[in-house]
Amino acid sequence: MIAILDYDAGNLKSVEKALAFLREESIITRDRHEVKRADKLILPGVGSFGAAMEQLKKYEIDQMLEEAAEEGKPLLGICLGLQLLFDGSEESHGVEGLHLLKGSILRIPDQEGLKIPHIGWNSLKLEHNGRLFQDIHTEPYVYFVHSYYLKAKDECSVKASTEYGVSIHASVEQGNIFACQFHPEKSSSVGLKMLSNFAKTQGGNE
Numbered sequence: 001m002i003a004i005l006d007y008d009a010g011n012l013k014s015v016e017k018a019l020a021f022l023r024e025e026s027i028i029t030r031d032r033h034e035v036k037r038a039d040k041l042i043l044p045g046v047g048s049f050g051a052a053m054e055q056l057k058k059y060e061i062d063q064m065l066e067e068a069a070e071e072g073k074p075l076l077g078i079c080l081g082l083q084l085l086f087d088g089s090e091e092s093h094g095v096e097g098l099h100l101l102k103g104s105i106l107r108i109p110d111q112e113g114l115k116i117p118h119i120g121w122n123s124l125k126l127e128h129n130g131r132l133f134q135d136i137h138t139e140p141y142v143y144f145v146h147s148y149y150l151k152a153k154d155e156c157s158v159k160a161s162t163e164y165g166v167s168i169h170a171s172v173e174q175g176n177i178f179a180c181q182f183h184p185e186k187s188s189s190v191g192l193k194m195l196s197n198f199a200k201t202q203g204g205n206e
Contacts, residue, residue: 002026002199003038007055009045009080011183018185018192024199030059039203041068045080046145049105050092052080062098069100074176074201082172082179083148091148101174102153111165117147122162122182130159130173131201132180132194142187150181176203
């Protein structure tokens with residue numbers, strides 16, 4: 001069973017609907033016992049970094065995520081969920097993230113002809129054999145909605161990147177922690193395949 005973590009940051013139903021299409025059992029929850037019982041976790045989210053971290057702490061979901069990471073339980077961060085896994089963001093100076101992954105969350109720089117937030121479809125450059133991208137053709141198109149982007153510290157953890165005025169680390173993987181800046185649940189058949197690959201991931205520390 002996959003637990004979709006609810007911290008009032010939206011984008012839950014579309015993830016649930018995509019998993020239902022794949023016939024994967026899921027539950028939207030913030031209950032510690034249900035999270036503990038789940039085989040895998042998904043941390044979606046839209047909105048601001050600071051407000052989201054406040055909500056994670058309010059519901060003690062930050063603790064649940066740390067425990068899951070220690071257990072090696074597969075975890076997928078989506079959009080804002082990716083950003084929260086890191087140390088902090090330029091969007092909310094002084095607010096600490098979850099520190100589960102290392103890297104910087106930066107604002108997409110202003111550039112003539114470049115609309116921010118970045119909304120729309122971009123192709124990915126796949127690298128380092130990411131498990132989420134197994135059996136997906138090179139340079140698939142996926143759907144983005146964001147104003148901030150990841151620059152990961154460990155280049156080998158980057159499994160997909162894209163260009164939007166700057167090089168963006170669009171998907172990372174470290175152990176059983178996976179994260180995507182784009183929305184797989186809104187990325188047609190490619191995104192569904194990614195969610196299916198995540199659902200097949202085995203837990204346990206490597």
